Amino acid sequence: MTVPTIRNDAPRRRAIAGGATTVGMVIGGFFFDAAALPNVPGASTLDRVGDIKITGVGTLLMFLVLIAWITVIWRHRLPAIALAAGALLSAIGVSYVLVLVGAFAFARRYPHHVRRLGLLVGGLIALYVLREVTTPWGGALPWYFTTRTHAQFEGSWIIASIGCAVMSFGVTVGLVLLWRTREEAQQSVARAEREHHRADALTEQMVRQAERERIARDMHDALAHRLSVVSLHAGALEAAAAVGAEVDGVAQTGQIARTVREQTHAALQDMRGLIGDLRSGASAGSTSPASMRAIGALLMELRAGGADVRAYIVIEGAERASTLLDNAVFRVVQEALTNAIKHAPGAPVEVFLQVDPSDGARIRVSNPVHANVESGVPGGTNGILGIRERVAALGGRAWLGAYEGSFIVDVSLPWLERG
Numbered sequence: 001m002t003v004p005t006i007r008n009d010a011p012r013r014r015a016i017a018g019g020a021t022t023v024g025m026v027i028g029g030f031f032f033d034a035a036a037l038p039n040v041p042g043a044s045t046l047d048r049v050g051d052i053k054i055t056g057v058g059t060l061l062m063f064l065v066l067i068a069w070i071t072v073i074w075r076h077r078l079p080a081i082a083l084a085a086g087a088l089l090s091a092i093g094v095s096y097v098l099v100l101v102g103a104f105a106f107a108r109r110y111p112h113h114v115r116r117l118g119l120l121v122g123g124l125i126a127l128y129v130l131r132e133v134t135t136p137w138g139g140a141l142p143w144y145f146t147t148r149t150h151a152q153f154e155g156s157w158i159i160a161s162i163g164c165a166v167m168s169f170g171v172t173v174g175l176v177l178l179w180r181t182r183e184e185a186q187q188s189v190a191r192a193e194r195e196h197h198r199a200d201a202l203t204e205q206m207v208r209q210a211e212r213e214r215i216a217r218d219m220h221d222a223l224a225h226r227l228s229v230v231s232l233h234a235g236a237l238e239a240a241a242a243v244g245a246e247v248d249g250v251a252q253t254g255q256i257a258r259t260v261r262e263q264t265h266a267a268l269q270d271m272r273g274l275i276g277d278l279r280s281g282a283s284a285g286s287t288s289p290a291s292m293r294a295i296g297a298l299l300m301e302l303r304a305g306g307a308d309v310r311a312y313i314v315i316e317g318a319e320r321a322s323t324l325l326d327n328a329v330f331r332v333v334q335e336a337l338t339n340a341i342k343h344a345p346g347a348p349v350e351v352f353l354q355v356d357p358s359d360g361a362r363i364r365v366s367n368p369v370h371a372n373v374e375s376g377v378p379g380g381t382n383g384i385l386g387i388r389e390r391v392a393a394l395g396g397r398a399w400l401g402a403y404e405g406s407f408i409v410d411v412s413l414p415w416l417e418r419g
Contacts, residue, residue, distance in 0.1 A: 022073055022075075025072050026070060029069040029097060029098060029101070030065055030066050033068075033094045033097065033098070034062055034065060035140070035144075036094050036140050036141075037058050037061055037062065037065075037140070038052060038139065038140035039094060039137060039138045039139065040057075040058075040092060040137065041093075042055060042058075043055060043057050043058035043061050044058050061092070061094065064088075064089075064092075065094060067085075068086070068088065068089050069085075071085045071102075072098075072101060075101065075102065075105035076105060076108075076109070079102055079105035079108070079109045079110075080102075080106060082098065082101060082106075083099065083102030083106050085098060085102065086099035086100070086101065086103075087099055087102075087124055090124050090128050091124075093128070093131070093132075093138065096124060096128050096165075099121055099124055099125070100168060100169070103121045104175055104176060107176045107179075108176075108179060111180060114176065118173065121172075122169060125165050125169055128165070129161055129162055129165045132161050133152065133158045133161055133162075139152035141160075141161075141164075142160075290326075290327045290330040290331055290334075291318075291326050291327070291330055292315055292321070292326055292329040292330050292333075292353075292355060292361075293315070295313065295330060298330075298333070298334060299337075299351070307341060308347070308348040310351070311350075311351040311352075311353070312351070312352050312353070313351070313353045313354075314353070314354045314355070315353070315355040316355060316356045316357065317355070317357040318355065319418075320417060321415070321417075322416035322417060323418070324394060325394065325413060325416040328361075328390045328391070328393075328394055329355065329361050329363065329413065331386075331390060332363050332387055332390060332391070332409070332411050332413075333351065333353060333363060335383045335386060336351075336363070336387070337349060337351070337365065338383060339384070339407075339409070340365065340367040340407070343367075344367045344368060344369065344407070347368045347370060348367065348368070349365065350364075350366050351364075351365050352364040352365075357415050358415070359415070360396075360412065360414045361412070361413040361415070362411070362412050363409070363410070363411040363413075364408065364410050365408070365409045366407065366408045366409070368405060369407050387400065387409065388400070391411055394413050394416065396411060396412050397411070397412045398410070398412075399411075
C-alpha cells in the first residue's frame with residue numbers, strides 16, 4: 001500500500017511572494033525616482049510646449065537610480081547597502097524613498113540600533129526637505145501639478161513638502177514598531193511553548209519518580225515483612241532443632257518449615273507483582289492484596305511464628321474506604337510490625353487500630369525498646385521513611401520514636417471515601 005506524501009507548499013509560496021515583492025519594489029522604486037529626476041538641477045529641461053526632456057546627466061542618474069534600487073534584492077541580508085544607496089540618492093536630490101526602505105530593513109536586521117538609525121534617517125530627510133524649500137533643488141511634485149517651475153517656493157507647497165516628509169517618516173516608524181511588536185509576540189509564544197513543553201517533561205518525570213517511589217515503598221514493605229516472618233520462623237526452627245524435639249517437636253518443626261515455605265512463596269509472588277508493575281506501569285493497588293481486611297491474617301502469621309502480638313482492632317465501613325486509604329492502613333500496620341520484629345525480637349507488640357468513616361483511621365503500634373538486642377535481620381530507616389511518606393501523601397499525621405522505654409508508631413489518617 002502506497003502512503004501518499006503530503007507536500008508542504010508554504011515555504012515555496014512564501015519564497016514566491018517574497019520574490020514578487022522584491023521585483024515590484026525595484027520596478028516601482030525605479031519609475032518613481034525616474035519621475036523625480038526634475039528634482040535635480042541639470043537632469044532635465046523643459047521645451048517650449050512644457051514637456052520634460054532628460055539630459056545626459058539625467059540619463060546617468062537614471063542608471064544610478066536603477067543600480068541603487070537593485071540593492072533592494074539584498075535588503076534582508078545586507079540592509080546597510082540599500083540604506084547607503086538610498087542615502088546617496090537623497091544626497092543627490094532624487095528622493096528619500098529608498099532611504100526609508102533601507103531603514104526599515106536595517107531596523108529588522110539590527111533592532112538594537114533603531115534609535116541611532118532613526119536619528120540618522122530623520123536627519124537625512126530633514127536636510128532633503130530644507131534644501132528642497134530653500135534652493136532650486138526639488139520642485140518635481142509642484143511642477144507636475146502646476147507646470148510652474150518655481151511653485152515649490154510657495155507656502156502651500158512648502159507645507160506639503162514638510163507634511164509628506166513627516167508622514168513618510170512616521171509611517172516607516174509605525175511599520176518598524178508594528179514589526180517589533182509582532183516579533184516580540186512570536187518570541188513570547190515560542191517561549192511559552194518551550195516552558196509548556198518543559199513543564200510537561202517535568203510533570204512526566206515527577207509522575208515517574210512518584211511511581212518509582214510507590215513501587216519501592218511497596219517492595220520494601222511487602223518483602224521486608226515476608227522476610228522478617230521467614231527469619232522469625234527460621235529462628236524457631238533453629239531452636240526446635242537444638243532441643244532435639246521428638247514426636248510433637250517433629251510436628252512443630254514441620255509446621256514451621258511449612259510456614260517458611262509459604263512465606264518464601266508469598267515473597268516471590270509479591271516480587272512478581274511489583275516487577276509486573278514496573279513493566280506495565282500499573283497503578284497503585286495492582287500488587288499483592290494490601291487491604292485493612294487482611295490485617296487479621298497478618299497477625300495470625302506472626303503469632304504462628306511465635307510473636308507475642310496483642311491487638312485491639314475495630315474496623316467499620318472498610319468497603320467504603322478508598323483504595324489509597326485501604327492500602328495505607330495495611331502498609332503502615334505491616335511496616336510497624338516488621339519494625340518491631342526486627343528490632344525487638346521476642347518482645348510483646350501492642351497493636352491498636354480503629355477505622356471509622358466519621359473519624360478516619362487511628363493506628364498505634366508499640367513495643368519495648370531493648371538495648372543491645374540483635375535480631376539477625378538487617379534493616380535501615382527506609383520503613384520509617386515509607387510510613388511518613390504514605391501518611392503525608394494522604395494528609396495525615398505521624399509520630400514515630402521512643403517514649404518511656406517503648407518505641408511507638410502513632411498514625412492518624414483522614415477518611416477517604418471510595419469514588
